[in-house]
Every structure is written in structure tokens, then in C-alpha cells.
Amino acid sequence: MRRFFLSMIYNLAHCTAVRYGEIRQREYRANDQAWRVIAAALLIASVSACSSFKQTTGEPAPIQTPDPIQAPDSEPTLPAGPPPSPDPIETESPVSVQQPAKPPTEVAVACECPVEEPTRMIVGEVEYALVGNRGLLKKARIDTGATTSSIGIAELTHFERDGDKWLRFSINDRLEGGLHTFERPLIRQVDIKQHNAEANRRPVVSMKITIGNIVQTIEMTLADREAFDFPLLIGRNFLEGKVIVDVSERYIATTAPEK
Structure with a gap:
């Protein structure tokens, strides 16, 4: 079992x-x-993929040309709004070029040599001055307080020449005797105020004055100086920058003529 x-x-x-x-x-x-x-x-x-790849690479497909774009009959309406932000502009950062070292600059050293000032002529309080080119010698008072020089005249006549105002005046020659007549264009007229006297108007002309070795053509007022000891007054317009005045002396730059 x-x-x-x-x-x-x-x-x-x-x-x-x-x-x-x-x-x-x-x-x-x-x-x-x-x-x-x-x-x-x-x-x-x-196999089918390989065959299709061969067909594609062997015979290129025809290029299709796009249809021309037709311009619209009306301008297109742009949408409202803020304008587009422009493209950022690329800038080239400057390239730092190391400059060649500059040669040391020569510094001119100020010369401490004494500077010679122009020689000024020394005159006394009274000198002889030559007026014009005619040998008219006048005794002149050197007055540093007067702005404009002045000369005494004996006669004065106003006339016109080529439409301009002229003056004909005579100067008394106290040394040689006689009168010397001059003709000069009128430059202007000035008011001269004297101490304790009313202002009087004087004509201004240009005259050539020679004292020592200084010759200048300056403005002069014409006045009646027969009552004065000095018919010629030389002011600052002749003295300034050229003359040193020694009031303690006379006839330093000139010599008194023999009598």
C-alpha cells in the first residue's frame, strides 16, 4: 500500500x-x-529611414521663392505709446597711453643785478629855454605845480585856414629885442583860475621847447605875461619823467647869455 x-x-x-x-x-x-x-x-x-535619408541628401529640394510683398495703399497706423528706446551705443573706452617723461624745464633765475634807470636831467628853479626853431631864448620859471606850460605873448589874431581855426601871435624878445611872430592851429581853449582873480579863457597851441638836452613839443597856453618876471612858465607836461628839479639852484642845465 x-x-x-x-x-x-x-x-x-x-x-x-x-x-x-x-x-x-x-x-x-x-x-x-x-x-x-x-x-x-x-x-x-x-532600412526605410536610410533610403529616405539618401533621397533627401542626394537631390536637394527646390528653393521656394517667397511671393513679393505688396506695399499697402495707405500707411499703417502705429499704435499709440512711448517710442521704443534706442539700442545702446557701444563706445570704446579710451586706452591710456603712457607718455614719455618730459625733460626738466629750465627755469630762468631772475638776475639781481641793479637796473639802470634812465638818466634824468637836473634843472634849477630858473632855466633858459629855446622856443621854436628861430633861436628865441626865453627865461623860464620851472613850476612843478602847473599842469600845462604857458608863454607870454604881445599880440594875438584869430583866423581860419582850410576851414580850421588858427592863431597868429607875437612874442617879445627881451634879450635881443624885437618881436617873433608864430602861426599855430588852435587846439582848444581852457579856463585858468588864479588866486584872488577871476578865471580867464586861454587858447592852447603846440610849441617846441628845448631845455638843456631835452627837446619836446608840448601844449602851451597863450597869456599876457608882460607883468611877470618870467615870460615862460614850464609845467609838468614838460618835466614829468624827464627832469628833476632842484629849487635851491638856478641855471643848472643852461647858461645865462652874456650881456
Whole structure:
């Protein structure tokens, strides 16, 4: 009995094993067929892809020319709003170039040597002056308080020449005697105010005056100086910048003529 049961169990196990083996073999065959189908499908797909790639690369597709754009009959209306900001402009940053070193600059050193001032003529309070070019010598009083020089006249006549005002006047020669007549254009007229006296109007002319080695053409007022000791008065318009006055002396720059 025991052997019978063992035999049945053995047969049952053998049948089960055989059946399981058949089932596994069928599954393996089915899986094998499925992989073969998948492999065949992939092979076909790769072959078709290669053929299409060859056709595409072998014969380039024709280039399609776009249709010309027709301009609209009316100008398009731009949408309202702020204008677009312009693109930023690229600027090149300056490249710093190292300048060569400059040679040292020579600095001029001021010379401490004494500067010689122009020599000024020294005159006394009274000198002899030459008036004009005719040798008319007059005794002159040097007056640093007077702005304009003045000369005494004996006669005065006004007349016109080429539409301008002229003066004809005579100067008495106290040393040689006689009169010296001059004609000069009238420059202007000035009012001269003297101490304890009313102002009087005097004509102004240009005269050449020589004292020592200084010769100048200056403006002079014409006046009646017969009552004065000195018919010629030399003011600052002759002295300034050229003459030093020593009021303690007389006839330093000139010599009195012999009588």
C-alpha cells in the first residue's frame, strides 16, 4: 500500500514536472517569436529611414521663392505709446597711453643785478629855454605845480585856414629885442583860475621847447605875461619823467647869455 502511494506521488510529480517543462518551452518559443518580430520590424524601419535619408541628401529640394510683398495703399497706423528706446551705443573706452617723461624745464633765475634807470636831467628853479626853431631864448620859471606850460605873448589874431581855426601871435624878445611872430592851429581853449582873480579863457597851441638836452613839443597856453618876471612858465607836461628839479639852484642845465 505504501508503495502504491509513493508510486502515485512519484507519477504525479513526474507529470507535473513534464507539464511545467512543456509550458516553459512554449513560453520560450512564444517569446522568441515575439523578439524575432520586433527585430524584423526594427530592421525594416532602419532600412526605410536610410533610403529616405539618401533621397533627401542626394537631390536637394527646390528653393521656394517667397511671393513679393505688396506695399499697402495707405500707411499703417502705429499704435499709440512711448517710442521704443534706442539700442545702446557701444563706445570704446579710451586706452591710456603712457607718455614719455618730459625733460626738466629750465627755469630762468631772475638776475639781481641793479637796473639802470634812465638818466634824468637836473634843472634849477630858473632855466633858459629855446622856443621854436628861430633861436628865441626865453627865461623860464620851472613850476612843478602847473599842469600845462604857458608863454607870454604881445599880440594875438584869430583866423581860419582850410576851414580850421588858427592863431597868429607875437612874442617879445627881451634879450635881443624885437618881436617873433608864430602861426599855430588852435587846439582848444581852457579856463585858468588864479588866486584872488577871476578865471580867464586861454587858447592852447603846440610849441617846441628845448631845455638843456631835452627837446619836446608840448601844449602851451597863450597869456599876457608882460607883468611877470618870467615870460615862460614850464609845467609838468614838460618835466614829468624827464627832469628833476632842484629849487635851491638856478641855471643848472643852461647858461645865462652874456650881456
